[in-house]
Amino acid sequence: MTAENRKEGKGLGFFERYLTVWVALCIIVGILIGQFIPIIPETLNKFEYYNVSIPVAVLIWLMIYPMMLKIDFTSIVSATKKPKGLIVTCVTNWLIKPFTMYLIAAFFLKVVFKAFIPENLATDYLAGAVLLGAAPCTAMVFVWSYLTKGDAGYTLVQVAINDLIILIAFTPIVAFLLGVSDVTVPYGTLILSTILFVVIPLTAGYLTRRSIIKNRGKDYFNNVFLKKFDNVTIIGLLLTLVIIFSFQGEIIINNPVHILLIAIPLTIQTFLIFAIAYGWSKAWKLPHSVAAPAGMIGASNFFELSVAVAISLFGLKSGAALATVVGVLTEVPIMLTLVKIANRTRQWFPSEENK
Numbered sequence: 001m002t003a004e005n006r007k008e009g010k011g012l013g014f015f016e017r018y019l020t021v022w023v024a025l026c027i028i029v030g031i032l033i034g035q036f037i038p039i040i041p042e043t044l045n046k047f048e049y050y051n052v053s054i055p056v057a058v059l060i061w062l063m064i065y066p067m068m069l070k071i072d073f074t075s076i077v078s079a080t081k082k083p084k085g086l087i088v089t090c091v092t093n094w095l096i097k098p099f100t101m102y103l104i105a106a107f108f109l110k111v112v113f114k115a116f117i118p119e120n121l122a123t124d125y126l127a128g129a130v131l132l133g134a135a136p137c138t139a140m141v142f143v144w145s146y147l148t149k150g151d152a153g154y155t156l157v158q159v160a161i162n163d164l165i166i167l168i169a170f171t172p173i174v175a176f177l178l179g180v181s182d183v184t185v186p187y188g189t190l191i192l193s194t195i196l197f198v199v200i201p202l203t204a205g206y207l208t209r210r211s212i213i214k215n216r217g218k219d220y221f222n223n224v225f226l227k228k229f230d231n232v233t234i235i236g237l238l239l240t241l242v243i244i245f246s247f248q249g250e251i252i253i254n255n256p257v258h259i260l261l262i263a264i265p266l267t268i269q270t271f272l273i274f275a276i277a278y279g280w281s282k283a284w285k286l287p288h289s290v291a292a293p294a295g296m297i298g299a300s301n302f303f304e305l306s307v308a309v310a311i312s313l314f315g316l317k318s319g320a321a322l323a324t325v326v327g328v329l330t331e332v333p334i335m336l337t338l339v340k341i342a343n344r345t346r347q348w349f350p351s352e353e354n355k
Contacts (some may be wrong), residue, residue: 003304012262013226022238022349023233023237023238023241023332023333023336024333026238026239026245027241027329027332028242029242029245030241030242030243030244030245030246030249031245031246031249031252031253032249033242033249034245034246034247034249034250035249035250035253040246041243041246041247042248044246044352045247046241047257049192052192052196052308053243053247055243056197056240056243056244057197059236059239059240059243060139060140060196060197060236060240061196061197061200061201062232062233062235062236063139063140063143063232063233063236063237063240064139064141064142064143064197064201064202064233065154065204065229065232066146066226066232066233067117067142067143067145067146067205067206067233068142068152068156068201068202068204068205068206068228069200069205069208069209069225069226069229070226071152071153071156071205071206071209072153072167075321081191082154082290084284085154085158085281085290085291085293085294086157086161088277088281088284088286088294089158089161089162089294089297089298090161090162092167092273092276092277092280092294093136093162093165093297093298094136094173096168096276096298097133097135097136097269097273097298098130098133098134098173098177098270098275099177099271100128100133100269100273101129101130101132101134102126102129102132102133102177103289104265104268104269104272105125105126105129105130105133105265105266105269106126107265108261108264108265109122109125109126109129109261109262110122110126110269111264116257116273117258117260117261119133121258121276121319122183123319124318124319124320124323125258125262125320125322125323126316126321126323127178127310127313127314127319127320127323128262128306128310128314128319128320128321128322128323128324128326128327129245129262129265129266129269129323129327130174130177130178131174131306131309131310131323131324132266132301132304132306132324132327133269133301134169134170134173134174134177135166135170135301135302135303135305135306135309136162136166136236136297136298136300136301136302137159137162137296137297137298137299137300137301138159138162138163138166138197138302139197139302140300140331140335141158141159141293141296141297141300142155142159143233143237144292144293144296144300144335144338144339145292145293145296146233146344147294147336147339148292148296148339148342148343149292149343150286150290150291150292150293150296151287151289151293154289154290154293155293156202158293158294158297159226159297162297166302167306170305172265174309179185189240193317202289204345209221209273210290212225224269237332238299238324241332244328245329245352249327251321251322252325252329255322258322259322259329261297262322262323262326263330266323266326266327266330267330267334270299270300270330270331270334270338271299271334271337271338272298273295273298274295274296274298274338274341275295276298277291277294277295277297277298277299278291278292278294278295278342280294281294281295281349282348282349285349285350286349287349287350287351288346288348288349291342291349292342295338296335296338296339296342299335299338300331300335301327301331301335302332303324303327303328303331306324306327307321307324307325307328310323310324315347318354
């Protein structure tokens, strides 16, 4: 470990240093709440609009807002002049990821696990995997970017372009891979998610940043104001997990074996997509602050959209819905592992001044 890495490790906050432990505890707490205090998720579930849980949206906003504060809008303009990172993101997310997800999931669910999963159920699980594969991350990637010290402005540009492509490409890709022509995507969910997870926190962050710097100066903003939000992102992540798993606890408890089987191809797919985008970024000699988010956005999934579409197409208790829930279950632990990999390989990439 280099002196720089040791310094970064010592600089981690209490929550960040033991984040994997907190995540595991929050998943357990969420499942226990769903089982023994069902009135909580039942009440929260009433606050839903266009298949988007407003309580979850607020917590995701809580995660993203501190990162939006750090965005200097001049960095967004400069990001559009450096297209290589955007090419890596777009090609990996839309020309590779959906199809590798289908192939890997079909191989495991219909061939390797054929003796354990009935044919019709395997097809349902495959449909859920396809929905995950066709919906790269738009919100949580800000968290993963933050944990890898990614370029916040560049991450925002990647997410914005990804959102626009989702509006156009999600339906035809899902329809093609599922072999159906009547796939209906709740565009209200897409638009509302974009507004809640990107537009609102971005606007709030911009207005706050502009106001504080204008009235108190940049030094106060960077060294005093921003430090007040040091643990807000991590706390928002943990509370989000508690709520999500309080909703899905019963499904998880009732399907332990199948959840494990579904998790295997999803895990392999996640590591593969990260390796492709991250390795490509290294080959193109992109800076780590661009390479890490480029790898994370494809590896992570837009689980809010995937779950919503699975429920609307196949039903709440369908195998497809269960597969998307497994995507939520496996995502955070896997992404935290990828964050560690990215942070430990920072020295593979050129310094920022050479980008």
